[in-house]
Structures are given as C-alpha cells and as structure tokens.
Amino acid sequence: xxxxxxxxxxxxxxxxxxxxxxxxxxxxxxxxxxxxxxxxxxxxxxxxxxxxxxxxxxxxxxxxxxxxxxxxxxxxxxxxxxxxxxxxxxxxxxxxxxxxxxxxxxxxxxxxxxxxxxxxxxxxxxxxxxxxxxxxxxxxxxxxxxxxxxxxxxxxxxxxxxxxxxxxxxxxxxxxxxxxxxxxxxxxxx
Amino acid sequence: xxxxxxxxxxxxxxxxxxxxxxxxxxxxxxxxxxxxxxxxxxxxxxxxxxxxxxxxxxxxxxxxxxxxxxxxxxxxxxxxxxxxxxxxxxxxxxxxxxxxxxxxxxxxxxxxxxxxxxxxxxxxxxxxxxxxxxxxxxxxxxxxxxxxxxxxxxxxxxxxxxxxxxxxxxxxxxxxxxxxxxxxxxxxxxxxxxxxxxxxxxxxxxxxxxxxxxxxxxxxxxxxxxx
Amino acid sequence: xxxxxxxxxxxxxxxxxxxxxxxxxxxxxxxxxxxxxxxxxxxxxxxxxxxxxxxxxxxxxxxxxxxxxxxxxxxxxxxxxxxxxxxxxxxxxxxxxxxxxxxxxxxxxxxxxxxxxxxxxxxxxxxxxxxxxxxxxxxxxxxxxxxxxxxxxxxxxxxxxxxxxxxxxxxxxxxxxxxxxxxxxxxxxxxxxxx
Numbered sequence: 336x337x338x339x340x341x342x343x344x345x346x347x348x349x350x351x352x353x354x355x356x357x358x359x360x361x362x363x364x365x366x367x368x369x370x371x372x373x374x375x376x377x378x379x380x381x382x383x384x385x386x387x388x389x390x391x392x393x394x395x396x397x398x399x400x401x402x403x404x405x406x407x408x409x410x411x412x413x414x415x416x417x418x419x420x421x422x423x424x425x426x427x428x429x430x431x432x433x434x435x436x437x438x439x440x441x442x443x444x445x446x447x448x449x450x451x452x453x454x455x456x457x458x459x460x461x462x463x464x465x466x467x468x469x470x471x472x473x474x475x476x477x478x479x480x481x482x483x484x485x486x487x488x489x490x491x492x493x494x495x496x497x498x499x500x501x502x503x504x505x506x507x508x509x510x511x512x513x514x515x516x517x518x519x520x521x522x523x524x525x
Numbered sequence: 526x527x528x529x530x531x532x533x534x535x536x537x538x539x540x541x542x543x544x545x546x547x548x549x550x551x552x553x554x555x556x557x558x559x560x561x562x563x564x565x566x567x568x569x570x571x572x573x574x575x576x577x578x579x580x581x582x583x584x585x586x587x588x589x590x591x592x593x594x595x596x597x598x599x600x601x602x603x604x605x606x607x608x609x610x611x612x613x614x615x616x617x618x619x620x621x622x623x624x625x626x627x628x629x630x631x632x633x634x635x636x637x638x639x640x641x642x643x644x645x646x647x648x649x650x651x652x653x654x655x656x657x658x659x660x661x662x663x664x665x666x667x668x669x670x671x672x673x674x675x676x677x678x679x680x681x682x683x684x685x686x687x688x689x690x691x692x693x694x695x696x697x698x699x700x701x702x703x704x705x706x707x708x709x710x711x712x713x714x715x716x717x718x719x720x721x722x723x724x725x726x727x728x729x730x731x732x733x734x735x736x737x738x739x740x741x742x743x744x745x746x747x748x749x750x751x752x
Numbered sequence: 753x754x755x756x757x758x759x760x761x762x763x764x765x766x767x768x769x770x771x772x773x774x775x776x777x778x779x780x781x782x783x784x785x786x787x788x789x790x791x792x793x794x795x796x797x798x799x800x801x802x803x804x805x806x807x808x809x810x811x812x813x814x815x816x817x818x819x820x821x822x823x824x825x826x827x828x829x830x831x832x833x834x835x836x837x838x839x840x841x842x843x844x845x846x847x848x849x850x851x852x853x854x855x856x857x858x859x860x861x862x863x864x865x866x867x868x869x870x871x872x873x874x875x876x877x878x879x880x881x882x883x884x885x886x887x888x889x890x891x892x893x894x895x896x897x898x899x900x901x902x903x904x905x906x907x908x909x910x911x912x913x914x915x916x917x918x919x920x921x922x923x924x925x926x927x928x929x930x931x932x933x934x935x936x937x938x939x940x941x942x943x944x945x946x947x
Contacts, residue, residue, distance in 0.1 A: 423883050467846075685863050687897070689830055690830075
C-alpha cells in the first residue's frame with residue numbers, strides 16, 4: 336500500500352557481515368602464508384649490503400673491503416702454470432677482513448664467498464670459491480674467513496670463470512655469514 | 526478414559542523395544558554379528574607368512590629383486606677399497622648375485638655411520654636386502670656396513686633392471702665372535718610398494734619383512750685373495 | 753504446463769548441466785604427475801640444448817662389449833656398455849649442480865648412468881657455471897634390449913638434480929638398435945674447458 340517504507344535491500348541488510356569478510360579474509364590468508372614466506376626469505380641471502388669498489392662496509396661482526404682483484408688469463412704463462420682449462424680465466428679477489436666482534440660461540444664468524452656477474456648478455460651467473468675444478472700449483476694461504484684470527488687479515492678467493500665473464504657486465508663478490516642471514520655483503524669489483 | 530486394551534504379543538514386543546535404550550540394542554546386534562563371524566574364523570589370529578628356508582645358491586624372487594646367496598666368508602680387510610675394520614674386528618662378507626626385476630634402477634643402501642664410526646641403525650624404510658643374525662657382538666640384525674661390486678670393487682651400488690650383478694655384502698664383526706666353520710643365518714628382506722609418493726619423489730614402501738632365511742657355514746680367507 | 757512446472761524443469765536441467773560440467777572439470781584437472789612433471793627440452797644428437805641450469809651437447813653414442821676408462825678402470829658386465837660422450841655445464845648457478853639425472857630410457861625401462869668407473873665419468877663430478885665438462889657416461893644394458901625394437905626410439909634424459917621434477921630435463925633421442933656393437937672402446941678422462 337502506499338506510504339509503506341520499502342524494505343531494505345540485501346546489501347544494506349548484510350553490510351556489516353560483508354565488511355567483516357572484507358577485513359578478515361585477507362588477514363587470515365596473510366597470517367597463513369606469512370610464516371612460510373618470512374622463513375623462506377630469512378634463510379637465503381636476499382638483502383644485500385652493497386659496497387662500491389674499494390669501499391669498506393660493516394657486515395656481520397666484521398668490516399670488509401676488496402683490496403685487490405687479479406685476473407689471470409688462461410693463455411698467459413701464469414695461467415698455464417696453474418693448468419687452467421681452455422677458455423677460462425682465474426679471478427683472484429683479495430678481501431680484507433677486520434673482525435670487530437665474535438659470533439655467539441665466542442669465535443669470529445666463518446663466511447662463504449661467491450662471485451656474481453650481473454648485467455651483460457647472460458642471465459645472472461654465480462661461481463663458488465673452491466669449485467670442482469682443481470688447479471695446479473700452490474694456492475693462496477688463506478681462501479676463506481678464519482675462526483681464529485681476531486686481528487685484521489686478508490684472504491684470497493679464487494674463482495675459475497669463463498673468459499667472457501666480466502666483459503660488458505659487472506662483477507661483485509657476495510660474502511655470506513650464516514649468522515647474519517638474510518643480509519649478505521655484496522662487494523663490487525669494478 | 527480409553528479402555529485399557531488387551532495388547533497382542535506383537536504390540537508387547539514393540540513396547541519392549543521402545544523401552545530399551547538404543548545403545549543397548551546396537552551393542553547387542555554387534556555382539557551377535559561378532560559371534561556369527563567367530564563361527565567362520567573371524568576371531569582367529571591372522572596368519573603370518575612364515576619365512577621360507579632356502580639353500581645357498583637358490584634364487585629367491587622378491588617383489589623387486591631376485592637374490593641368490595652363494596657363500597659367506599671372513600676376511601681381514603679390503604685395503605684397495607679402503608674398507609678397513611677397527612682394531613680387533615674382521616670383515617664378514619656374504620657373496621650374492623642380485624638381479625633387479627623392476628624397470629627402474631635400484632640403489633642398495635648401507636648403514637650410515639655415526640661420527641664415532643659405529644654403524645647407526647637406520648630407519649628400516651631405507652630397505653636393505655640382506656641381514657645377518659646369530660653373530661655375538663652384532664646388534665640382533667643389522668644392515669651391512671658396505672656393499673661392493675665384486676668385479677671392480679666399486680661401492681655406491683646401483684642395480685640396473687635385468688642386469689644381474691655379483692655383490693659382496695660386508696659387515697664388521699669382532700674377531701673373537703666368529704671363526705671358520707661357524708654357522709650364521711642370513712635373512713633376505715623384501716619390501717612392498719604402498720603407493721607413489723604424493724610430495725616425495727619415488728614410491729612409498731612398507732617396512733621390509735624377512736621373506737627367506739638360509740644358514741651358511743663361514744669360510745676364512747685370512748688376509749684375502751686378490752680378486 | 754503451468755509456469756511453475758516450467759521453472760521446476762528449468763531448475764532440474766540447470767542442475768544436471770552443472771553436475772556434468774563439474775564432472776568434466778574434475779576428471780580433466782591436471783593430476784599430480786602433470787603438475788610436478790619436469791620441463792622437457794627436446795634436443796638432438798650433436799646439437800647443444802639448454803635448460804634452466806643445464807646446457808649440454810651430446811657428441812656421440814657407441815655400444816661396446818668392453819670399455820676402458822681414462823683412469824684405467826675396465827669393468828666387465830653381463831650385457832653391453834652404451835657409452836655416451838657429452839659436454840655439460842651449469843648455466844646460472846653451481847651450488848649443488850651435478851649431472852644428478854643421467855638416464856637412458858628404452859621403452860618403459862630406465863637405466864641410470866653407471867658410477868662404477870668412479871670419477872672417470874661425468875655422472876660423478878660437480879658442474880661449474882659456464883665452463884663445460886666433456887667426458888663419457890656409461891650405461892649397462894642387457895644385450896637383447898640394445899637390439900630390440902624399442903631401442904630404436906631410446907632417449908637420454910639429463911638434469912642437474914637427481915629429482916627431475918619441476919626443473920629442466922634435456923631429452924635426446926638415441927637410436928641404439930642402429931649402432932654396431934664394438935669389441936672394446938677406450939674413453940678419455942673427463943676434461944674441463946671449451947672443446
């Protein structure tokens with residue numbers, strides 16, 4: 336009959352419930368998956384602490400700097416001495432470490448070094464220090480961090496890379512200290 | 526007031542059922558069914574497949590591998606393969622021919638070692654195929670400490686489909702516990718595929734069961750013959 | 753018929769349609785095998801092929817009764833040896849990169865690369881980014897399988913992880929039946945570097 340108020344529509348009647356769903360659904364999904372995603376990112380090196388060439392940065396419990404980087408060409412005399420495979424070069428990166436503190440076990444942290452090449456015509460490539468290629472001749476005295484020294488020291492990371500690594504691309508050394516993950520130091524070489 | 530009718534027997538039964546609680550009825554029916562099944566042997570113990578007793582040299586076909594155990598002997602060490610027992614121990618070797626009857630290669634797993642060098646009893650899901658029992662100082666039944674291919678002495682044995690290979694299964698035993706002429710029991714194990722893994726790669730298997738036993742008399746080759 | 757009868761009929765028809773569509777969707781949904789299948793890269797003998805983290809070229813395949821490896825190993829087998837000469841390298845990353853899957857598939861039977869020669873085969877060595885490792889792979893096969901009809905359409909599957917699911921798998925078709933069985937073959941020790 337005329338004069339009756341039109342009954343409220345479905346949306347109006349249920350607007351509170353709909354608002355609740357709009358808030359709770361993303362919150363529930365977020366909580367469900369956040370734990371796994373956070374754990375995933377925390378466990379692999381995903382937050383670089385960058386350093387330009389020659390710069391000293393503080394990472395983990397030490398200060399790091401690339402002191403020198405030498406490229407031994409495969410077809411040079413020095414390269415033949417080390418018995419480098421055909422078409423490869425040897426990149427020796429001297430990293431200066433100044434331990435400022437110790438890890439939770441009271442000893443300076445151990446680290447692992449990788450060479451990373453980005454830009455250029457290939458996808459980002461990485462090489463590990465002390466890979467499966469074994470070279471002739473005496474290697475460097477120290478190839479990785481020491482857990483005994485508390486005074487500044489240097490170590491030489493040797494990487495056997497294809498001859499075209501580094502041309503038209505930038506190289507950097509990534510240092511990972513397990514206790515400081517997901518942060519890792521990314522020291523540019525050039 | 527309605528007249529109290531003289532109820533028939535059928536009505537009396539129905540009233541009785543109405544009064545009894547349902548749970549009692551259900552339990553009573555279940556008990557009757559169990560009793561009936563007992564007549565057909567439903568309450569007897571399940572039969573356990575007894576392990577067959579075989580002789581040395583008889584092939585025993587399992588669900589994945591066919592094994593033929595030839596002999597067992599004692600040896601001091603395999604120095605070329607770097608299988609050298611601790612002081613006071615010797616090696617007990619069982620020679621067997623293993624043939625893979627599936628159509629995927631099968632890796633034979635040995636007991637992983639604890640840092641102290643003693644063999645760690647592993648989860649039985651990583652199936653092994655032979656076990657020895659009856660040796661003093663050895664855990665009741667234990668997987669071998671290493672498995673070697675007799676032809677070239679390589680370890681990390683992978684048995685290819687339809688390619689029989691002669692293997693040496695090696696256990697480290699205290700020298701005082703075994704001597705030439707002792708009898709040991711060798712157990713042949715088999716495992717059954719339950720299903721393809723949902724998340725894991727490769728199938729899911731049940732625990733290995735002993736499907737055959739045989740007794741072997743130990744020989745002794747002292748420091749070893751060059752194979 | 754009345755309007756309500758039509759409506760009931762229409763409801764029933766809609767329900768039946770919905771149920772049949774649901775049945776079709778359920779039965780054609782990708783099963784676990786399809787969801788987790790490796791990403792196959794077709795390759796040809798002699799041609800380089802690239803996956804996500806593997807780049808390989810199969811140079812030659814031969815069948816022989818006896819093989820002498822570069823480190824002096826000369827094992828015997830009840831069947832024959834299929835020797836594959838290939839160059840393989842990792843493409844982006846060398847963490848844990850090795851030729852984890854090296855499988856010769858004949859019909860529905862698969863044979864894995866033998867580890868008996870130790871480090872004289874490529875199957876046991878770790879790989880490096882961008883630097884090729886050239887060497888042999890050896891497979892032990894029964895003699896009758898090598899000359900069977902299925903051997904003409906055999907395929908060699910290569911991947912970096914021993915679990916090939918959801919990563920690149922290079923598949924190279926090989927005709928084993930068309931190869932002569934040689935008396936013996938000498939193979940070189942695996943070598944690094946551009947060939």
